Amino acid sequence: MGRCPTGTAPGNFPRGRKRGLQTALQKEIIREIETLLGNQSIADLDFEAVEMAARRQSLRLAARALEQRLNTDTSDHVGPQLPCPCGGSAQYHGRHEKTFESVLGSLHLQRAYYHCEQCESGFCPRDRALGLESFSLTPGVLRMTASAAALLSFEESSGLLHELAGAEVSAKQVERAAEALGAEIAVDEHQQVEKMGEVAPTMYLGMDGTGVPMRTQEIADRAGKQADGSAKTREAKLVTIWTAESRDEQGQPVRDPGSITYSAAIESAATLDTSPHLSDFAARVQREASRRGFSEAQRPVVLGDGSNWIWNSASELFPQATQILDRFHAKEHLSQVGKIIYGDSPEGKPWIQARYEELDEGCLKSMVQALHGHAGQYKEARECVRYIWNNRRRMRYSKFHKQGFCTSTGVVEAGCKVVIGTRLKRAGMHWTVKGANRIIALRCSKLSGRFEDFWERRSDQRKTAA
Ligand SMILES: [Zn+2]
Secondary structure (H helix, E strand, O other): OOOOOOOOOOOOOOHHHHHHHHHHHHHHHHHHHHHHHOOOOHHHOOHHHHHHHHHHHHHHHHHHHHHHHHHHOOOOOOOOEEEOOOOOEEEEEEEEEEEEEEOOEEEEEEEEEEEEOOOOEEEOHHHHHHOOOEOOEOHHHHHHHHHHHHHOOHHHHHHHHHHHHOOOOOHHHHHHHHHHHHHHHHHHHHHOOOOOOOOOOEEEEEEEEEEEEEOHHHHOOOEOOOOOOEOOEEEEEEEEEEEOOEEOOOOOEEOOOOOOEEEEEOOOOOOOOOOOOOOHHHHHHHHHHHHHOHHHOOEEEEEEOOOHHHHHHHHHHOOOOEEEEOHHHHHHHHHHHHHHHHOOOOOHHHHHHHHHHHHHHOOHHHHHHHHHHHHOOOHHHHHHHHHHHHOHHHHOHHHHHHOOOOOOOOHHHHHHHHHHHHHHOOOOOOEOHHHHHHHHHHHHHHHOOOHHHHHHHHHHHHHHHO
């Protein structure tokens, strides 16, 4: 154990002494900076080198001061034994040192250690009290790790934490910490279903699915879209809710900034007809809807593409909602069919354009007529006719536009890209269902602006438990 810079005895720090420690630290930091600058002229400074070194030195000094302050306080030794969560009794085994990665760099902390023979495990009351139980990371570094891993691969997160914060967290540590937090967030999301925020007069709910690349053992025996009938991915399903009360210059509804929230997971949207329970995904949609007050809106709207599970979930959960086939998806569909019929020939583009115009006007009859001309030759044209027929009530676009509804948003499509694609569908990534769902939970919480609330609840719970 090092000597106290102010020369005070270990133990209690009276107010005056604490201020003495502060002044000593300040003086030492100033001295370090003077040493760094030396006698060279300011104009000749390598400023980046100086600022980086100054930060490093200041943090190192602060870390030593904090370490010393914590290590001289032995109040976490509260007697020869403590009750263990298993019901047994844990015996005091002296002070154990452990290195934690903090925002100040490494901290070597000695804490009272209690060991229980009955369950053969040990714990440090101080780690619980200070929230140091997560992978040798302090709460500050844990939060940074979560922020990075919500956006970037584990490897990239590790690099960014090093570069921006000087924190040494290995890719494996990032992975473990982010997945553990994601698991906590997933549990928290199930519990937090009370309404947050305002209910708008018109509210939009979109659903969509996208494939996540899986590790081989996760998809064995599953049917899929590969040539041999096997699968490489599992479908993540997403629900997103937003509002569009703002209007552009033409008076068209525009998505309100900051109004989008997401919830997603790789899970089933199907249940047996005889089951009284909602499917896992339908239950997720219901929780998100209740957080947003979707069903309380005067005009709830559900948007999606042609998948049956979307409309089944919508009809089951929100029979009062207006169902709209997202024009964005419908156009994608028409353009695919046009490309199959015409290949690269110049007639393709105008044909697709004409269908787009019919779609925007809601002229389903002309669309179907145009497709019928190719139905004998192309099964895709036949399927497209069926798609339009099945969704005809959801494609009355001229009526929806008169009512002032958004019908082509890209929000749902973008949601899948933003929440799943950019983080989970990158080259070389292969997931387990469990791992993917944890990272998706973390990402949804961040992107929906809910992470701070979760973090606060988590800290409160830890305090109460300790
Ligand atoms: Zn025990």
